[in-house]
Amino acid sequence: MPRPSTSLAALLTAAAALLPAAQTRAADSDEADTHASYRFSEYDEDALHGVVVGDPRRYRVLSQQLDIDTKLDGGAWGLKLDATHEVMSGSSPWYVTADANGRPVQVLSGATIRDRRNALSVSLTQNPGTSANTTYTASYSKENDYRATALGIERSQPLSAATTLGYGGSFSHDVIKPFQAQDYGRIERATKNTASVFSSLAWVLDRDSVLQAGVQINLSHGYLSDPYKLFVYGKFLTAERRPDQHVEAAGLVRYRRAYAQIDAALHLDYRYAQDSWGLTSHTVEASWYQGLGHGWRLVPGLRWYSQSAARFYAPFLAAPGGQRFYSSDYRLGTFGAFSTSINVRKAIGRWEFSLGAERYHSARGLALGGGGGTVPALVDFTRAWAGLDFGFD
Amino acid sequence: MRPDVLPRIALALVCATALAACATKPVQPWERAHLARWDMRWDPDSVQTAMKQHAYFSKEGSSGTIGAAGGGCGCN
Amino acid sequence: MRMHSPSTARPESFRSRGTAFAMLVALTMFAIGTARATGIGERAPDFHLPQLGTEAPLSLSALRGKVVFVDFWASWCGPCREAMPQYEKLYATMARDTFTILAVNLDETRSDAEKFLAAHPVGYPIALDPAGEVPKAYGVVGMPTSYLIDRNGIVRWRGQGFKPADIDVLRHEVDRLAREPAHAS
Numbered sequence: 001m002p003r004p005s006t007s008l009a010a011l012l013t014a015a016a017a018l019l020p021a022a023q024t025r026a027a028d029s030d031e032a033d034t035h036a037s038y039r040f041s042e043y044d045e046d047a048l049h050g051v052v053v054g055d056p057r058r059y060r061v062l063s064q065q066l067d068i069d070t071k072l073d074g075g076a077w078g079l080k081l082d083a084t085h086e087v088m089s090g091s092s093p094w095y096v097t098a099d100a101n102g103r104p105v106q107v108l109s110g111a112t113i114r115d116r117r118n119a120l121s122v123s124l125t126q127n128p129g130t131s132a133n134t135t136y137t138a139s140y141s142k143e144n145d146y147r148a149t150a151l152g153i154e155r156s157q158p159l160s161a162a163t164t165l166g167y168g169g170s171f172s173h174d175v176i177k178p179f180q181a182q183d184y185g186r187i188e189r190a191t192k193n194t195a196s197v198f199s200s201l202a203w204v205l206d207r208d209s210v211l212q213a214g215v216q217i218n219l220s221h222g223y224l225s226d227p228y229k230l231f232v233y234g235k236f237l238t239a240e241r242r243p244d245q246h247v248e249a250a251g252l253v254r255y256r257r258a259y260a261q262i263d264a265a266l267h268l269d270y271r272y273a274q275d276s277w278g279l280t281s282h283t284v285e286a287s288w289y290q291g292l293g294h295g296w297r298l299v300p301g302l303r304w305y306s307q308s309a310a311r312f313y314a315p316f317l318a319a320p321g322g323q324r325f326y327s328s329d330y331r332l333g334t335f336g337a338f339s340t341s342i343n344v345r346k347a348i349g350r351w352e353f354s355l356g357a358e359r360y361h362s363a364r365g366l367a368l369g370g371g372g373g374t375v376p377a378l379v380d381f382t383r384a385w386a387g388l389d390f391g392f393d
Numbered sequence: 394m395r396p397d398v399l400p401r402i403a404l405a406l407v408c409a410t411a412l413a414a415c416a417t418k419p420v421q422p423w424e425r426a427h428l429a430r431w432d433m434r435w436d437p438d439s440v441q442t443a444m445k446q447h448a449y450f451s452k453e454g455s456s457g458t459i460g461a462a463g464g465g466c467g468c469n
Numbered sequence: 470m471r472m473h474s475p476s477t478a479r480p481e482s483f484r485s486r487g488t489a490f491a492m493l494v495a496l497t498m499f500a501i502g503t504a505r506a507t508g509i510g511e512r513a514p515d516f517h518l519p520q521l522g523t524e525a526p527l528s529l530s531a532l533r534g535k536v537v538f539v540d541f542w543a544s545w546c547g548p549c550r551e552a553m554p555q556y557e558k559l560y561a562t563m564a565r566d567t568f569t570i571l572a573v574n575l576d577e578t579r580s581d582a583e584k585f586l587a588a589h590p591v592g593y594p595i596a597l598d599p600a601g602e603v604p605k606a607y608g609v610v611g612m613p614t615s616y617l618i619d620r621n622g623i624v625r626w627r628g629q630g631f632k633p634a635d636i637d638v639l640r641h642e643v644d645r646l647a648r649e650p651a652h653a654s
Contacts, residue, residue: 023547026431030550031589037440043448067440074634082443129548130630131611161610162419202435204420208427212435248455254435258427265432273455281455289432297432307454331454343441356441360448379452385441422612423575423601426545 026297029350029391034070036392039063041385045090048377053097054108058379059090071128078128084119084141093377095230095237096315096328104315106376109228113179117143131158137170148174159201166214167199178227186239192222200252209257220246231326232316240327242312248275263291278311279332282368287341295347299356306336306368315374333375336366341383352389357382506608509627513539513618514606518573518596521582527571527596533622536568536646538639540615541604543575544585549613552631557591559636567620567647573598575612617642620651 024030045058063086072079094109121139137152154168172194178186200214222244229240250273257266269285287301310332312325343356362378364370420428427433436442507514517528529537540556542549553572560570570593576582577599586595598604607616610629617626617639626642628635 023429023434024431024545024550025547026437030547031554039440039444041444063444065440065444071633074637075632076634082440127630127632129551129632158611160419161422204425204428206418207420207424210428210433250455256433256435258430258433260427260430265430275455279454281453289437291432305449305453310454331452337453343438354438354441358445360452362452381448381452383445383448385444387438387441421601421605422609422614423541423543423604425612426543426577426581429545429547 025391026345026347026352026389028347032350032391033393034068034391035389036069037065037067037387037389039065039385039387041065041383043383044381046380046382048106048108052106052108054094055091056108057090058108059088059092059381061086061088075129076127078123078125080121080123080125082119082121082123082139084117086117087115088117089114092228093330094228095232096376097232098316098318102318104374104376115143115145117141117146131164132156135168145177145179146174147177148172162204164202165199166202167197169195169197171195174222176223176227181227186227187223190223190227192220192224194218194220208260209255211256212252212254214252214254216250216252218246218248218250220248225327226329229327229329231328233323233326234317234320240329241325242327243277243325246276248273250274263293265289275310277332279307279309281305281307295352297345297347299341299343299345301341301343301358303339303341304336304366305338306366307334308367309334309373309375315376330375330377330379333378334367334373335362335364335375335378336368337362338366350391354387354389355385356387357384506610507606507616507624507627509624511624513616513622513624514603515622516573516596516598516603516606518598518603521574521579521586521595521597527594529571529618530622532569532571534620534651535566536620536643537618538568538570538615538643539618540570540572540613541575541607541609542572542613544581545576546612548631550585550589552613553585553591554589555631555633555636557589557593559640560591560593563640563643564647568643569593571596573603575599575601575604617646619646620649 025035029035041063043059043061043063045060047056048058049056063084065082065084067080067082069078069080071077090113091108092113094107096104096106099105119139119141121137123135123137125133125135127133133156135152135154135156137150137154139148139150141148150170150172152168152170154166156164156166158164174192174194176190176192177188178184180186181188196216196218198214198216200212202210202212204210224244224246225240225242227239230237231240250271252269252271254270255266255268259265265288267285267287267289269283271283272281274280283303283305285301285303287299290298292298310327312323313327313329313332313334315328315333317323317326337360339358339360341356341358343354345352345354360379360381360383362380364375364378431437513529515528515530517526520527529539538556540552542553544550556570556572572591572593573596574582575598579597579599582595582597596603604614607614613629613631615628616624619625625646626639628639
């Protein structure tokens, strides 16, 4: 993972502005001027099973996130700072070759990758205490081989007492400088630009439920290949090659229903995405927020994801047929994934503590319709995190 | 199923839900005690969500949610 | 091993671009009309409501001659909770003979309001309107909403949402309105 990216993920938080009502916080800290959240998380990939060449131990990431949310100018502006520090290590899929029987064999990078990522995101929200507000976000993320700079703007606006419109756009400029570029014949420096526009509408359906529907279009241009991945193309072992343009369109529907009598809420999300590389995906997520009294809360969650392969995905090409684009990156193959998670939270006055874990399993058979050809190196991972939130004046 | 059929289904769904929303009796601002609950936010724990989405983004061909574009990474 | 060379290929076709645009248009079309709200310069609708903690009912018309700040709030509303202690500070520093605050509580369950007020006590009167009749008459479209009503019962300021800086604006407005003459009606 976790080479994070996503500077733009910071914009996610602005979606919280699409509130159907003046919402409260989990801890009893509405009167506090400043709120802080700290998260420590560990991400661990399982060792690869099956036919593998190289060190089968895969990625491990330790992350720390600190988020501070405060008010400026007498509450006319909200300021949010998010800092992330991560340490990554492990080996990763390099290329796929065929064994004597023509079955795919995953080859992993020999050397252990060690990298760090530091990221900072700053958001300013105008009129944060009202339902009509605008958020401006700037973020920067740096690794030894990767830099991303992003700017975004998002506006939330009630259209009526029961309807809220949200829309915005963002732009990201990323620079890639692969390690050991000369030794391995990798591209020495490359850039890509991504622009996104999105729009959503949220409806208050009744006293207990809200629905949101949104669309998003992402356009990327530049070096979109993975500089570390190689491809077996007939007798050659060559750098993988993807188109230098990518268009993705996605639709999202989110539903929230409160069961106040039993102190619970249901969350249901569905997302559909389709891109110009021929990849389509479905994501379904469900979680249940159950209050247990005395500030305790339990949140179990389920997620299913399915994607169809990009047109130019193949584990390898034994007899090349003049393809312009080719990649054996398992992330472009047909597969499905299922994950389960659990989160326990406890609020004490202005403090809230949380602990959580997630188990993610991916397989060809979990894809919609049962999956296509072999996709080696599909990942299984476990994530665990601990967090602390508090409000102060 | 042809790939371009699915967005049309999604479009029909969106239109249907929009119409359904118009048909219901409006909920007054002072009747939103349940909707104001912390667990009724679109994203109750945005810090945790950012990390979670990051894991998916790095391991899947397409992911993210409305509002977050994939400002890519060379993620392994 | 071969170096990557930049692709000169044209972007691939993208069939669903039109569909995505249609979805966007469809989404934005379903906006519903806005509610009718009591505006600035209009007469504030009168009301009579039971009061928390005493038997005596409260009515707006009985306060004619004073500048009145009417705040619609509920204990489940985050910004309302944030605002209450600030309004209390304002109330504590203003002259009682020319100004008062009247908070209209909209909790459906009275004990929810009482629980909040026990933790954050205020000195100004709290009127109870669990049925929401008064905010309906005022056309309140969001929580919290507040009105500043002059000595003659006319709405002179309206605020939706809350930010601490509103208190200074209010203090200034109240001072100004308190100096205006009250007409005998």
